[in-house]
Amino acid sequence: MKKVVAVLLVIFLIINFFSPTVFSTSKKTTYYDLWLSSKYEQTLYKTNSRVVYSxxxxxxTNYNHGYSFQFPKDFNFDIAKDKYYVRLFNKSCRIDLYHENLTNKNINTYIDDLTKSIRKNIIFSRYAKINNYNVRIIGYERKNKLFEGDLNYYHYYIINYKNKVLLIQLKTDLKNLSINKKTVDQIIKTINFNERKKVNNYNFDYRTVSGEINYLTNGYKLSIPKEKFVFGTFHEHSRDIDKLEKTLETRIGAQMFYKNINQPYDSYTEELVSKGKIPIVTFLMNTVPDSSESYVEKVIKGEFDNTLLTWVENVKKLNAPVLFRIGNEMNGEWTFWSLKYTYNDPDLYKLAFAHIVNLFKTNGCNNAYFVWNPNNKSIPNYIWNDAVLFYPGNKFVDIIGMTAYNFGNTKYSKFSYFDELYSDMYKTYLLNYPNKPMMIGEFASVSSGGDRPLFIKDMFEKIKTKYKNIKIVIWFNKNDGEYDFDLMNSDLSIKALKEGLKQDWIIKEPIQKN
Structure with a gap:
């Protein structure tokens, strides 16, 4: 009997040794999950709306923008960020309301900017008289359903008054389109425009907010204490960081590199960990060599899961903290995961982000941490494209990222120092996403038109004294067209960086073995 048991045990061990690892598919996050999460997430932002049942x-009533309306009791509502939008939702639809001042623009320009990326999907466009408002209604369809129960029918309702616009977006499915259209019609029939009542949200000293990062695994720890931060870089050729370190005669604590969504695990991640550096992997939701097409929908459907699982498997084995920056600058139309490529529906970006995070977590890769990183400028510059619309939720985001470059004196910009680039964005993100550490996912300065060595010195001083919740900064050390961001081009810039890195609040080797 003992021999039989021994033989069976050997067979079991052989089968398990040679069997491939079985991975779980990503847990499915629904639209309703996203909307409900957004409603209940804690912020320091003071809502300026009231909801009364009668x-x-x-x-x-939205006092921020001066309007009110009635809606049915079977709808949930979200007024947490009413400066940007108010939302009604149930499992069959989402109704978002955005209010905008048409400063230096007319209504035709507004509508052109709103619809330019969805024109081929428009089913109809007409006017209707509702509640004495001449309402422009535009219906469009996303023809590819991504999953059972997808909501792929949209209507815009545009109300123009006193050089202002109230935009309503309905998102639903064909089955529930008729009943949800009637709901929007009823809402518009009850709309009243009132006087605005502003509320002051900046009632705290943002300079005192100082977060920390402590990520622990069985093998390693990533520790960035309060009032300290890590300086890192991006290089076109990854190992150019060695040349920069040699020139600076010191260590650099983090390195960011890009990977397209169809590129498998890169063992350079392990090399960075072995040197005590934080690996920061930026996933771009397009592919090589076809980098001009958006793959957000394919990510949601799991078509890149096999490639992503190579990252899951190897990062899990590495057992060290690794940061993943997913689809950065989603609020800029130059990215292939922006509204321009996702049917004016930020939910699609959020579902793709959640899908990737779920894939890691479902398969037990708990040493992966995720960065959400908009640009400082939303292009097109309207409320319906504000970065806040793309936030996937606290459940999926560990670090809030920021990006703002000093492009110098151009047609669209001037030489700017740290406060000018980051002050407003930093305060806004502290209000909207408290208890989350921050990082600058990428930034740099040109050398012409101002004093870049002073820019570098100012950056170190400002983060130390005023922006204490920023824990990691990444310098984009590569010339980009006419913009000379490469620090190696300037001895004075290198000298300024060298001096800054001498400070004892700069962490040089943030990843250590336990």
Whole structure:
């Protein structure tokens, strides 16, 4: 009997040794999950809207923008970020309301900017008289359903008054389109425009907010204490970091590199960990060599899961903290995961982000941490394209990223120092995403038109004294067209960086073995 048991045990061990690792598919996050999460996430932002229930209906008043309306009791509502939008939702639809001042623009320009990326999907465009408003209604369809129960029918309702616009976006499916259209019609019939009542949200000293990062695994720890931060770089050729370190005569604590969504695990990640550096992997949701097409929908459908699982498997084995920056600058139309390529529906970006995070977590890769990183400028510059619309939720985001470059004196910019680039964005993100550490996912300065050595010195001083919640900064050390960002081009810039890195609040080897 003992021999039989021994033989069976050997067979079992052989089968398990040679069997491939079985991975779980990504847990599915629904639209409703995203909307409900957004409603209840804690912020320091003071909502300036009120919802009152009376006679079987709700009345919502947005004092920030000066309007009110009624809506049915079977709808949930989100007024947490009413400066940007208010939202009604249930499992069959989402209704978002955006208010905008048409400063230096007319309504035709606004509509052109709104619809330029969805024109081929428009089913109809017409005017309707509702509640004495001449409402422009535009219906469009996303023809590819991504999953069972997808909501792929959209209507815009555009109300123009007193050089302002109230935009309503309905998102639903064909089955529920008719009933949800009637709901929007009823909402518009009850809209009243009132006086605005502003509320002051900046009632705290942002300079005192100082976060920390402590990520622990069985093998390694990543520690960035309060009032300290890590300086890192990006290089076109990754090992150019060695040349920069040799020139600086010191260590650099982090390195960012890009990977397209169809590129498998890169063992350079292990090399960075072995040197005590933080690996920061930026996933771009397009592919090589075809980098001009958006793959957000394919990510949601799991078509790149096999490639992503090579990262899951190897990062899990590495057992060290690794940061993943997913689809950065999604609020800029130059990225292939922006609204321009996702049917004016930020939910698609959020679902793709959540899908990638879920793939790691479902398969037990708990040493991967995720960065959400918009650009400082939303292009096109409208509320319906603001970065806040793309936030996947606290459940999926570990670090809030920021990006702002000093492009110098151009047609669209001037030489700017740290406060000018980051002050407003930093304060806004502290309000909207408290308890999250921050990083600058990429930034740099040109050398012409101002004093770049002073820019570098100012950056170190400002983060130390005013921007204490920034824990990692990444210098984009590569010339980009006419912009000379490469620090190796300037002895004075190298000298300024060398002096800054001498400070004792700069962490040189943030990843250590336990």
């Amino acid at each position: 006679r079987g209906k709700y009345k919502l």
